[in-house]
Amino acid sequence: MKLLKQLSVIAGFSIIGEIISYLLKELLDIFIPGSLIGMIILFILLTTKVIKYDFVDDVGEFFVNNMGFFFVPVAVSIMNYFGILAPIWWKLLLIIIISFFLTFVSVGLSVKLTMFIQDKLRGDIDD
Amino acid sequence: MINIFTSPVFYICLTLGLYSLFSFLRGIIKNQLFNPLLLTSISIILYLLVIKSITGYATKETVDIYTNALNFVNFMLSPLTVCLALPIYTRRHIIKQYWLPILVGTIIGCAVSMSSVFILGHFFGLNKEMIYSLLPKSVTTAIAKEISQDIGGIPEITIASVIVTGICGALFGPILTKIFKLDRSASIGMAFGASSHAVGTSKAVEISTRAGAISSVAIVTSGILTVIIALFL
Numbered sequence A: 001m002k003l004l005k006q007l008s009v010i011a012g013f014s015i016i017g018e019i020i021s022y023l024l025k026e027l028l029d030i031f032i033p034g035s036l037i038g039m040i041i042l043f044i045l046l047t048t049k050v051i052k053y054d055f056v057d058d059v060g061e062f063f064v065n066n067m068g069f070f071f072v073p074v075a076v077s078i079m080n081y082f083g084i085l086a087p088i089w090w091k092l093l094l095i096i097i098i099s100f101f102l103t104f105v106s107v108g109l110s111v112k113l114t115m116f117i118q119d120k121l122r123g124d125i126d127d
Numbered sequence B: 001m002i003n004i005f006t007s008p009v010f011y012i013c014l015t016l017g018l019y020s021l022f023s024f025l026r027g028i029i030k031n032q033l034f035n036p037l038l039l040t041s042i043s044i045i046l047y048l049l050v051i052k053s054i055t056g057y058a059t060k061e062t063v064d065i066y067t068n069a070l071n072f073v074n075f076m077l078s079p080l081t082v083c084l085a086l087p088i089y090t091r092r093h094i095i096k097q098y099w100l101p102i103l104v105g106t107i108i109g110c111a112v113s114m115s116s117v118f119i120l121g122h123f124f125g126l127n128k129e130m131i132y133s134l135l136p137k138s139v140t141t142a143i144a145k146e147i148s149q150d151i152g153g154i155p156e157i158t159i160a161s162v163i164v165t166g167i168c169g170a171l172f173g174p175i176l177t178k179i180f181k182l183d184r185s186a187s188i189g190m191a192f193g194a195s196s197h198a199v200g201t202s203k204a205v206e207i208s209t210r211a212g213a214i215s216s217v218a219i220v221t222s223g224i225l226t227v228i229i230a231l232f233l
Helices: A002-028 A034-047 A057-065 A067-085 A089-122 B008-029 B036-055 B059-069 B072-082 B085-090 B092-097 B099-123 B128-138 B141-151 B155-179 B185-207 B209-230
Strands: none
Touching: A002 A034, A002 A057, A002 B072, A034 B072, A034 B085, A034 B141, A034 B209, A057 A067, A057 B072, A057 B085, A067 B008, A067 B036, A067 B059, A067 B072, A067 B141, A067 B155, A089 B099, A089 B128, A089 B155, A089 B185, B008 B036, B008 B059, B036 B059, B036 B155, B072 B141, B085 B092, B085 B209, B092 B099, B092 B209, B099 B128, B099 B185, B099 B209, B128 B141, B128 B155, B128 B185, B128 B209, B141 B155, B141 B209, B155 B185, B185 B209
Protein backbone atom coordinates (compact mmCIF):
# COMPACT_ATOMS: atom_id res chain seq x y z
CA MET A 1 0.00 0.00 0.00
CA LYS A 2 2.76 2.38 1.02
CA LEU A 3 4.78 1.43 -2.05
CA LEU A 4 1.79 1.96 -4.36
CA LYS A 5 1.18 5.38 -2.79
CA GLN A 6 4.81 6.36 -3.34
CA LEU A 7 4.77 5.04 -6.88
CA SER A 8 1.68 7.14 -7.64
CA VAL A 9 3.34 10.28 -6.23
CA ILE A 10 6.44 9.71 -8.38
CA ALA A 11 4.39 8.87 -11.48
CA GLY A 12 2.32 12.02 -10.74
CA PHE A 13 5.43 14.19 -10.90
CA SER A 14 6.41 12.54 -14.13
CA ILE A 15 2.96 13.41 -15.59
CA ILE A 16 3.13 17.02 -14.35
CA GLY A 17 6.57 17.25 -15.97
CA GLU A 18 5.22 15.85 -19.25
CA ILE A 19 2.38 18.40 -19.28
CA ILE A 20 4.76 21.33 -18.67
CA SER A 21 7.16 19.92 -21.27
CA TYR A 22 4.28 19.77 -23.79
CA LEU A 23 3.24 23.36 -23.03
CA LEU A 24 6.82 24.61 -23.36
CA LYS A 25 7.11 22.85 -26.70
CA GLU A 26 3.79 24.21 -28.01
CA LEU A 27 4.03 27.75 -26.68
CA LEU A 28 7.76 28.54 -26.74
CA ASP A 29 9.10 25.79 -29.00
CA ILE A 30 11.74 24.66 -26.52
CA PHE A 31 12.13 21.00 -25.72
CA ILE A 32 13.02 19.97 -22.17
CA PRO A 33 12.25 16.34 -21.28
CA GLY A 34 9.18 16.12 -19.01
CA SER A 35 10.94 13.70 -16.69
CA LEU A 36 13.66 16.28 -16.03
CA ILE A 37 11.08 18.99 -15.26
CA GLY A 38 9.33 16.53 -12.92
CA MET A 39 12.65 15.88 -11.21
CA ILE A 40 13.35 19.59 -10.67
CA ILE A 41 9.82 20.22 -9.30
CA LEU A 42 10.14 17.25 -6.93
CA PHE A 43 13.53 18.54 -5.75
CA ILE A 44 12.13 22.03 -5.09
CA LEU A 45 9.09 20.66 -3.22
CA LEU A 46 11.31 18.38 -1.11
CA THR A 47 13.69 21.23 -0.26
CA THR A 48 10.81 23.58 0.66
CA LYS A 49 9.29 20.75 2.77
CA VAL A 50 6.00 20.83 0.82
CA ILE A 51 6.53 17.11 0.27
CA LYS A 52 8.02 14.94 2.98
CA TYR A 53 10.95 12.71 2.05
CA ASP A 54 9.16 9.61 3.36
CA PHE A 55 6.45 10.19 0.74
CA VAL A 56 8.81 8.99 -1.96
CA ASP A 57 11.85 7.41 -0.28
CA ASP A 58 11.31 3.63 -0.59
CA VAL A 59 10.25 3.48 -4.23
CA GLY A 60 12.57 6.35 -5.17
CA GLU A 61 15.64 4.75 -3.66
CA PHE A 62 14.71 1.42 -5.24
CA PHE A 63 14.60 3.08 -8.67
CA VAL A 64 17.86 4.96 -8.16
CA ASN A 65 19.68 1.84 -6.94
CA ASN A 66 18.40 -0.47 -9.68
CA MET A 67 18.30 1.94 -12.60
CA GLY A 68 20.40 -0.34 -14.81
CA PHE A 69 17.68 -2.98 -15.00
CA PHE A 70 15.32 -0.66 -16.87
CA PHE A 71 17.85 -0.16 -19.65
CA VAL A 72 18.49 -3.83 -20.44
CA PRO A 73 15.96 -3.90 -23.35
CA VAL A 74 17.47 -0.79 -25.00
CA ALA A 75 20.99 -2.16 -24.52
CA VAL A 76 19.97 -5.52 -26.02
CA SER A 77 18.39 -3.76 -29.03
CA ILE A 78 21.90 -2.74 -30.08
CA MET A 79 21.85 -6.14 -31.86
CA ASN A 80 19.85 -4.37 -34.58
CA TYR A 81 22.84 -2.11 -35.22
CA PHE A 82 25.60 -4.73 -35.32
CA GLY A 83 25.70 -4.36 -39.12
CA ILE A 84 26.19 -0.57 -38.98
CA LEU A 85 28.66 -0.80 -36.11
CA ALA A 86 30.88 -3.56 -37.54
CA PRO A 87 33.11 -1.29 -39.66
CA ILE A 88 33.21 1.72 -37.28
CA TRP A 89 33.02 0.37 -33.72
CA TRP A 90 36.75 0.97 -33.09
CA LYS A 91 36.35 4.64 -34.05
CA LEU A 92 33.50 5.04 -31.56
CA LEU A 93 35.51 3.28 -28.86
CA LEU A 94 38.54 5.49 -29.50
CA ILE A 95 36.40 8.66 -29.40
CA ILE A 96 34.79 7.60 -26.12
CA ILE A 97 38.16 6.84 -24.49
CA ILE A 98 39.90 10.04 -25.67
CA SER A 99 36.88 12.17 -24.75
CA PHE A 100 36.73 10.52 -21.32
CA PHE A 101 40.41 11.35 -20.65
CA LEU A 102 39.96 14.98 -21.71
CA THR A 103 36.78 15.41 -19.65
CA PHE A 104 38.13 13.76 -16.50
CA VAL A 105 41.41 15.69 -16.51
CA SER A 106 39.94 19.09 -17.43
CA VAL A 107 37.22 18.83 -14.75
CA GLY A 108 39.67 17.58 -12.13
CA LEU A 109 42.20 20.33 -12.79
CA SER A 110 39.68 23.17 -13.16
CA VAL A 111 37.98 22.24 -9.88
CA LYS A 112 41.39 21.91 -8.21
CA LEU A 113 42.22 25.44 -9.38
CA THR A 114 38.80 26.73 -8.23
CA MET A 115 39.35 25.26 -4.77
CA PHE A 116 42.85 26.73 -4.65
CA ILE A 117 41.57 30.24 -5.48
CA GLN A 118 38.66 29.88 -3.06
CA ASP A 119 41.06 28.93 -0.25
CA LYS A 120 43.31 31.91 -1.01
CA LEU A 121 40.35 34.29 -0.87
CA ARG A 122 38.91 32.77 2.29
CA GLY A 123 42.24 32.13 3.92
CA ASP A 124 41.22 28.77 5.33
CA ILE A 125 41.24 25.24 4.07
CA ASP A 126 38.41 22.78 4.52
CA ASP A 127 38.39 19.57 2.57
CA MET B 1 8.54 -26.31 -27.01
CA ILE B 2 10.66 -23.40 -28.31
CA ASN B 3 7.60 -21.17 -27.79
CA ILE B 4 8.01 -21.47 -24.02
CA PHE B 5 11.58 -20.18 -24.27
CA THR B 6 10.57 -17.18 -26.35
CA SER B 7 7.43 -16.31 -24.37
CA PRO B 8 7.09 -12.90 -22.65
CA VAL B 9 6.94 -14.48 -19.19
CA PHE B 10 10.14 -16.40 -19.85
CA TYR B 11 11.95 -13.30 -21.12
CA ILE B 12 10.82 -11.21 -18.13
CA CYS B 13 11.87 -13.97 -15.75
CA LEU B 14 15.23 -14.39 -17.52
CA THR B 15 16.00 -10.65 -17.43
CA LEU B 16 14.97 -10.22 -13.78
CA GLY B 17 16.83 -13.36 -12.80
CA LEU B 18 20.07 -12.48 -14.58
CA TYR B 19 20.03 -8.89 -13.34
CA SER B 20 19.41 -10.00 -9.75
CA LEU B 21 22.14 -12.63 -10.02
CA PHE B 22 24.71 -10.17 -11.39
CA SER B 23 23.73 -7.49 -8.82
CA PHE B 24 24.18 -10.08 -6.08
CA LEU B 25 27.59 -11.13 -7.42
CA ARG B 26 28.53 -7.45 -7.83
CA GLY B 27 27.93 -7.05 -4.09
CA ILE B 28 30.41 -9.83 -3.38
CA ILE B 29 33.05 -9.00 -6.01
CA LYS B 30 33.02 -5.22 -5.40
CA ASN B 31 34.55 -4.34 -8.74
CA GLN B 32 32.98 -1.61 -10.91
CA LEU B 33 33.90 -3.52 -14.05
CA PHE B 34 31.42 -6.18 -12.96
CA ASN B 35 28.49 -4.15 -14.24
CA PRO B 36 25.04 -5.82 -13.95
CA LEU B 37 23.55 -3.88 -16.89
CA LEU B 38 26.48 -4.82 -19.16
CA LEU B 39 26.60 -8.48 -18.14
CA THR B 40 22.82 -8.98 -18.29
CA SER B 41 22.70 -7.39 -21.76
CA ILE B 42 25.58 -9.51 -23.08
CA SER B 43 24.02 -12.71 -21.70
CA ILE B 44 20.66 -11.91 -23.28
CA ILE B 45 22.26 -10.98 -26.62
CA LEU B 46 24.04 -14.37 -26.62
CA TYR B 47 20.76 -16.10 -25.71
CA LEU B 48 18.91 -14.30 -28.51
CA LEU B 49 21.63 -15.28 -31.00
CA VAL B 50 21.06 -18.92 -30.07
CA ILE B 51 17.27 -18.49 -30.39
CA LYS B 52 17.81 -16.81 -33.75
CA SER B 53 19.83 -19.71 -35.12
CA ILE B 54 17.28 -22.28 -33.83
CA THR B 55 14.15 -20.52 -35.10
CA GLY B 56 15.72 -19.06 -38.24
CA TYR B 57 14.08 -15.66 -37.61
CA ALA B 58 15.74 -12.43 -38.72
CA THR B 59 17.69 -10.48 -36.07
CA LYS B 60 15.06 -7.72 -35.97
CA GLU B 61 12.26 -10.20 -35.42
CA THR B 62 14.12 -11.96 -32.61
CA VAL B 63 14.94 -8.67 -30.87
CA ASP B 64 11.36 -7.36 -31.33
CA ILE B 65 9.89 -10.39 -29.58
CA TYR B 66 12.22 -9.71 -26.66
CA THR B 67 11.67 -5.94 -26.42
CA ASN B 68 7.89 -6.36 -26.72
CA ALA B 69 7.97 -8.77 -23.78
CA LEU B 70 9.91 -6.20 -21.74
CA ASN B 71 7.75 -3.30 -22.93
CA PHE B 72 6.52 -2.57 -19.42
CA VAL B 73 9.89 -1.14 -18.37
CA ASN B 74 9.49 1.69 -20.89
CA PHE B 75 6.60 3.09 -18.84
CA MET B 76 8.99 3.38 -15.92
CA LEU B 77 11.73 5.37 -17.66
CA SER B 78 10.18 8.78 -17.02
CA PRO B 79 9.39 8.19 -13.28
CA LEU B 80 12.93 6.79 -13.03
CA THR B 81 14.45 10.11 -14.04
CA VAL B 82 12.14 11.94 -11.61
CA CYS B 83 13.68 9.86 -8.81
CA LEU B 84 17.09 11.42 -9.49
CA ALA B 85 15.77 14.28 -7.33
CA LEU B 86 16.33 12.06 -4.27
CA PRO B 87 20.14 11.72 -4.33
CA ILE B 88 20.54 15.49 -4.75
CA TYR B 89 17.93 16.24 -2.05
CA THR B 90 19.72 14.07 0.51
CA ARG B 91 23.00 15.82 -0.43
CA ARG B 92 21.68 19.39 -0.41
CA HIS B 93 24.18 20.42 2.26
CA ILE B 94 26.96 19.35 -0.12
CA ILE B 95 25.50 21.60 -2.85
CA LYS B 96 25.40 24.53 -0.42
CA GLN B 97 29.01 24.03 0.64
CA TYR B 98 30.49 23.24 -2.78
CA TRP B 99 28.26 25.20 -5.15
CA LEU B 100 31.18 26.95 -6.90
CA PRO B 101 33.35 23.84 -7.59
CA ILE B 102 30.17 22.00 -8.69
CA LEU B 103 29.22 24.83 -11.05
CA VAL B 104 32.72 25.11 -12.55
CA GLY B 105 33.16 21.33 -12.87
CA THR B 106 29.73 20.87 -14.49
CA ILE B 107 30.29 23.59 -17.08
CA ILE B 108 33.83 22.48 -17.96
CA GLY B 109 32.76 18.81 -18.00
CA CYS B 110 29.82 19.26 -20.38
CA ALA B 111 31.74 21.64 -22.63
CA VAL B 112 34.80 19.40 -22.95
CA SER B 113 32.85 16.15 -23.24
CA MET B 114 30.48 17.37 -25.96
CA SER B 115 32.97 19.43 -27.96
CA SER B 116 35.59 16.66 -27.94
CA VAL B 117 33.03 14.15 -29.26
CA PHE B 118 32.01 16.64 -31.92
CA ILE B 119 35.58 17.38 -33.07
CA LEU B 120 36.79 13.76 -32.89
CA GLY B 121 33.63 12.57 -34.65
CA HIS B 122 34.32 14.87 -37.59
CA PHE B 123 37.99 13.90 -37.54
CA PHE B 124 37.07 10.21 -37.87
CA GLY B 125 34.50 11.00 -40.54
CA LEU B 126 31.43 9.79 -38.65
CA ASN B 127 27.99 10.83 -39.87
CA LYS B 128 25.78 13.24 -37.94
CA GLU B 129 23.54 10.51 -36.51
CA MET B 130 26.55 8.70 -34.97
CA ILE B 131 28.04 11.90 -33.50
CA TYR B 132 24.67 12.83 -31.97
CA SER B 133 24.41 9.32 -30.52
CA LEU B 134 27.75 9.77 -28.72
CA LEU B 135 27.21 13.38 -27.53
CA PRO B 136 25.37 12.57 -24.26
CA LYS B 137 27.75 9.71 -23.33
CA SER B 138 28.96 11.33 -20.08
CA VAL B 139 25.53 11.69 -18.47
CA THR B 140 23.42 9.13 -16.68
CA THR B 141 21.53 6.55 -18.81
CA ALA B 142 18.02 7.93 -18.22
CA ILE B 143 18.89 11.48 -19.29
CA ALA B 144 21.28 10.38 -22.08
CA LYS B 145 18.50 8.36 -23.73
CA GLU B 146 16.11 11.35 -23.71
CA ILE B 147 18.75 13.68 -25.18
CA SER B 148 19.75 11.20 -27.87
CA GLN B 149 16.12 10.75 -29.00
CA ASP B 150 15.55 14.48 -29.03
CA ILE B 151 18.60 15.51 -31.09
CA GLY B 152 18.25 12.65 -33.58
CA GLY B 153 20.76 10.10 -32.32
CA ILE B 154 20.29 6.34 -31.99
CA PRO B 155 19.32 5.62 -28.33
CA GLU B 156 20.69 2.05 -28.49
CA ILE B 157 24.16 3.31 -29.45
CA THR B 158 23.93 6.07 -26.84
CA ILE B 159 23.22 3.54 -24.07
CA ALA B 160 26.19 1.43 -25.21
CA SER B 161 28.48 4.49 -25.21
CA VAL B 162 27.22 5.47 -21.73
CA ILE B 163 28.13 1.98 -20.46
CA VAL B 164 31.58 2.09 -22.10
CA THR B 165 32.22 5.57 -20.65
CA GLY B 166 31.33 4.27 -17.19
CA ILE B 167 33.82 1.43 -17.62
CA CYS B 168 36.50 3.96 -18.69
CA GLY B 169 35.85 5.84 -15.44
CA ALA B 170 36.31 2.74 -13.31
CA LEU B 171 39.39 1.61 -15.30
CA PHE B 172 41.34 4.84 -15.79
CA GLY B 173 39.86 7.23 -13.19
CA PRO B 174 41.96 6.12 -10.21
CA ILE B 175 45.22 6.29 -12.26
CA LEU B 176 44.37 9.77 -13.59
CA THR B 177 43.56 10.89 -10.04
CA LYS B 178 47.13 9.99 -9.03
CA ILE B 179 48.88 11.33 -12.15
CA PHE B 180 47.23 14.75 -11.91
CA LYS B 181 47.43 14.80 -8.12
CA LEU B 182 43.73 15.35 -7.50
CA ASP B 183 43.78 15.33 -3.71
CA ARG B 184 40.66 17.29 -2.78
CA SER B 185 37.26 15.60 -2.46
CA ALA B 186 35.65 18.20 -4.73
CA SER B 187 38.09 17.72 -7.62
CA ILE B 188 37.95 13.91 -7.38
CA GLY B 189 34.15 13.83 -7.04
CA MET B 190 33.49 16.26 -9.87
CA ALA B 191 35.98 14.54 -12.20
CA PHE B 192 34.34 11.13 -11.68
CA GLY B 193 30.73 12.35 -11.68
CA ALA B 194 30.97 14.69 -14.65
CA SER B 195 32.98 12.30 -16.83
CA SER B 196 31.60 8.87 -16.00
CA HIS B 197 28.23 9.18 -14.16
CA ALA B 198 27.09 6.47 -11.71
CA VAL B 199 29.87 3.96 -12.42
CA GLY B 200 32.51 6.63 -11.81
CA THR B 201 30.64 7.70 -8.67
CA SER B 202 30.85 4.22 -7.18
CA LYS B 203 34.63 4.44 -7.70
CA ALA B 204 34.74 7.94 -6.15
CA VAL B 205 32.93 6.62 -3.05
CA GLU B 206 35.85 4.22 -2.53
CA ILE B 207 38.30 7.13 -2.43
CA SER B 208 36.23 9.17 0.02
CA THR B 209 32.58 9.39 1.08
CA ARG B 210 32.55 13.12 0.44
CA ALA B 211 33.98 12.67 -3.08
CA GLY B 212 31.18 10.15 -3.69
CA ALA B 213 28.51 12.58 -2.49
CA ILE B 214 29.86 15.39 -4.71
CA SER B 215 30.04 12.94 -7.59
CA SER B 216 26.34 12.00 -7.15
CA VAL B 217 25.41 15.66 -7.38
CA ALA B 218 27.61 16.05 -10.48
CA ILE B 219 25.63 13.28 -12.24
CA VAL B 220 22.43 15.30 -12.02
CA THR B 221 23.90 18.76 -12.66
CA SER B 222 25.79 17.46 -15.74
CA GLY B 223 22.57 15.84 -16.96
CA ILE B 224 20.64 19.10 -16.66
CA LEU B 225 23.34 21.19 -18.35
CA THR B 226 23.73 18.68 -21.19
CA VAL B 227 19.98 18.89 -21.83
CA ILE B 228 20.24 22.69 -21.96
CA ILE B 229 23.21 22.59 -24.39
CA ALA B 230 21.36 20.03 -26.52
CA LEU B 231 18.56 22.61 -26.97
CA PHE B 232 20.86 24.56 -29.25
CA LEU B 233 21.80 21.63 -31.50
